[in-house]
Amino acid sequence: MAGDIFSGSRRFSDGMNALGLAAVCGVLLMAFIWQVAFDELPCPLCLLQRVGFVLVGIGLLLNVRFGPSPLHYALILFSALAGAFAAGRQVLLHVAPGDTGYGSPFLGLHFYTWAFVLFVLAMAWTAAMLVIDRACADAPRVRRNGPLVRAIIWLFFALVAANLVSTLLECGFGACPDDPVSYLWWPR
């Protein structure tokens, strides 16, 4: 009976971690589509928030590849805190009256505000998952993932690679300008 409960909880946990990784892919994809479709280049703080999402994704990926562990959840929490710090800083930068913010708003909020909300949600999600996975120990073992989960993992890999190339095109091997208007290595 107890075995059934733990087996059900483990399946639920696996599904939630894969879903979390898919959600991170969704966020990165959305940011990337917006960048390409509307030709809005990400500022340095926007790029740092993307890095924050990638760090969260790595914690989720570790859960998906090696099984849930308190260590992996700690990585997700630290990543979400780091991301919320960068997003919160940008919110405070533009919160003053008369400031129209950076970039176009989406559903009434700027992307950095959405990022802050999502990082806080990631922290709440991790707390909930630590309750669900309270019996899990740090016993890493490489798992054989199904085709759907493998597709999510490779999508995550491809999106991070795309961000690497896009940042290289935008900033080269240096710092990005605070308010970028064109790609450094992409003539138009």
Next chain:
Amino acid sequence: MTGRPMIMMLPFLTALLAIGFAISGRRGACIGLWVVTLLVFAAWCQYHMTGVLPISL
């Protein structure tokens, strides 16, 4: 911004390597590169967050 050198794409590169290690089943290397990425993230935050905020807290 300061005159210190910085490479904006570096955290994406270290993160990509970390993901590659996770996919190939090397957890220790993945976590090590996660730490490196977080340290680069913190350094780049410090690089870009030097201005005074236009608000009173």
